[in-house]
Every structure is written in C-alpha cells, then in structure tokens.
Amino acid sequence: MLAGVVGALTGHTIGITGHRRWEEQAEMLTRRGAQVVHGPVMHTTLLHDSDATLRATEEVLAAGPDLVILTTGIGTRSWFAAAESAGLDGRLRAAGASATVLARGPKARSAAIGAGLEVDWQASGETSAEVLHHVAGLDVAGRRVAVQRDGGDPLLADGIRALGAEVVDVPVYRWHQPESATPAVRLIEAACAGRLDAVTFTCAYAVGNTFALAPDPDALRAALAGPALAVAVGPVCAAALRRHGVDRVVEPVRARLGAMVKALVAALEARHRLLRHDGAAVRWQGSALIDEVSGDVTTLTPSEVRVLDVLVDRSPAVVPKASLVDDGADTHAAEAAVARLRAKLGGLGTAVRTVPRRGYVCSLTVEPAAPVAA
Numbered sequence: 001m002l003a004g005v006v007g008a009l010t011g012h013t014i015g016i017t018g019h020r021r022w023e024e025q026a027e028m029l030t031r032r033g034a035q036v037v038h039g040p041v042m043h044t045t046l047l048h049d050s051d052a053t054l055r056a057t058e059e060v061l062a063a064g065p066d067l068v069i070l071t072t073g074i075g076t077r078s079w080f081a082a083a084e085s086a087g088l089d090g091r092l093r094a095a096g097a098s099a100t101v102l103a104r105g106p107k108a109r110s111a112a113i114g115a116g117l118e119v120d121w122q123a124s125g126e127t128s129a130e131v132l133h134h135v136a137g138l139d140v141a142g143r144r145v146a147v148q149r150d151g152g153d154p155l156l157a158d159g160i161r162a163l164g165a166e167v168v169d170v171p172v173y174r175w176h177q178p179e180s181a182t183p184a185v186r187l188i189e190a191a192c193a194g195r196l197d198a199v200t201f202t203c204a205y206a207v208g209n210t211f212a213l214a215p216d217p218d219a220l221r222a223a224l225a226g227p228a229l230a231v232a233v234g235p236v237c238a239a240a241l242r243r244h245g246v247d248r249v250v251e252p253v254r255a256r257l258g259a260m261v262k263a264l265v266a267a268l269e270a271r272h273r274l275l276r277h278d279g280a281a282v283r284w285q286g287s288a289l290i291d292e293v294s295g296d297v298t299t300l301t302p303s304e305v306r307v308l309d310v311l312v313d314r315s316p317a318v319v320p321k322a323s324l325v326d327d328g329a330d331t332h333a334a335e336a337a338v339a340r341l342r343a344k345l346g347g348l349g350t351a352v353r354t355v356p357r358r359g360y361v362c363s364l365t366v367e368p369a370a371p372v373a374a
Contacts, residue, residue: 011288
C-alpha cells in the first residue's frame, strides 16, 4: 500500500481534447488528484494582421453598423488588436459606441467592455441560436449588421443575412486540425480501450474533429456511452456531442471552465463507493482503493477494476470465471486476476470467495461514498 494525498479525482484519468487553456484545465484536474492525458484535436490560428480581418473591418467602418454582434471573448479582443495594428481601433470603437451591441456570452461581453463598448443585450444561454432568435425580433431587414465570426463558422452571419440584413462577417481566427494528430489519436484509443474515465470538450469544433480523427467513430461513441464520460464546457459543445450520437453528456449550468470541472467532479463522485467487510473499509474511486482509516492508496490495473466491478455488480450471485476475462481467454487468467485483486483488497480480500468448479462470489457490503472535501 502506498500513502498518498487523496483528492476527489484520485484514481481517475481524464482526457483533455482542448488546446487553448488546457494547462489551466489540467492544473484544476491534477490538483484534485486526477491523471491527465492531453490530446489536442484542433489548432487555432489568430489573424491579428490578416488582410481578411482588416478588409472586413474597413467594410464595417465604411458606412457604420446599426448592430454589432460579438460571439467570443478571444474573437472580440483579436478583432480590436487587428484594428489597432492598422490604426483603426479608434474608429471601430466609435462605430460600436453608436451601434446596438449584442454579446453571445459573458466572455464576449467582458471583452467588449474592456474595449470600451457598452453591451445592450447578452444571450442568457450563450448560444448563437438565442442570438439569431433575438435578432429576428429586431426587424433588421435592410440594416447593417457586423458579426464577429466564431472561428471558421459563418452560420450566424448567414442566418442574419437570411433575415434581410446587410451583414459583414468579420473573421478573426481560424480552426484547423492539430499540427500532429498522434496525441489526439492516442487519447481516442485510450478512451476506446477503457483507460479514461472522462473526456473533456471545450469547443463544438473539437467534437467534430475528435470523431473525424477517430480510427473507429462507432467505438468512440460506445466508449462515451460506457466507461468514459463525455464532458462539455457548455450547451453549444453539448449539442455537438449529441449530434454525433453521444446522448450522455455532463455539462455545467454555466459555460465556464471551472464550472465544467466541478460538474465533472460531481459526476465521477456519484460513482464512488465504500466497500466494507469484517470491520475493514476502503473507498473505491476509479482505479484507486483508499483505506478509510490510514488514507493509504492502492492502485488497481484496468483488468483488476473490471473484475471488481463485475463481482460487485453481480453480488451475491456466483460469477463464472469466463465472465471475468475477454472472450476466448484462458480461465487461468481469471484466477490470476482475482488473486491479485484479493491481495490489493487487503483485509477485504476474504470477501471474494471461490466456489469450486463454478467461479467466485463477492460478499462485500457496498454503499455510496460521501464526497471528498474540496
């Protein structure tokens, strides 16, 4: 047994698909005890001095917009940075001050305020669909609307154009597949092999890229419906997962990185169990067995986790040896796995008994474990 500091995510391995702020996310997870696998599935290119950004900015300034729509914080800041590089930031600020300014979410709102603009309306659910619905009620036919594009997605601008508005779509950054797909593919394969407890997504575009990069999209879909939780930063990202057939999605009430981590912790803690037998007790979370008295941590292998899960799930029924190994594997492998598991269970190991010529039966008392104090 190895002594360790126990956190809410001790024993869990989390896959991170994001590329921006992934270190911050990893720090929040590891601080709670998790192991992290990083496999960025996308890459963002900022267009601070891009001709496309400046051409769109000059088009916005040529006649002045009636409506300015800001979709992201990084996009808003990048737009003003590009304008500043060309000496257009003062004119852009003045144009925004005389227009009605809408923000898709709080990050865009905060960036707008930082740029000196007053925001007239913010979408409560932080989605482009809400923005489009709100704009549809403003009678924008024939009016000039500037839309800060979210990455490479012009759908919001196209939707507003369909309402009869004169739209200027302002690109400020682009999304691409990662420069190297190897880390992303490794993450996907780890999820499919049952080695990840959760996979986090912080962008809808990342969801599409993940499935595009997956060697077997159906296997990934099955993994996210089974051992690995799909965790979305907000409703747009969650909707993208559901479009790809992932029905079980963990998402926070508010689309924030910290809130996403808290939602992930709550979802995994709901799986934690307390195992008792003959006066001994251990907390089982992920691949970790934590002694309730000493706090010592014992780590199980993925095969040992699977064996314990089957024994506990089928208790008090007798579990045949063949049910504890992969199809076609020798049942001696089950005997070895159970022997290792008994040793790691320590005083609780006697609760796993051999039933001659039939298999094993588990008499552990199992109850939900209380959350670990933050």
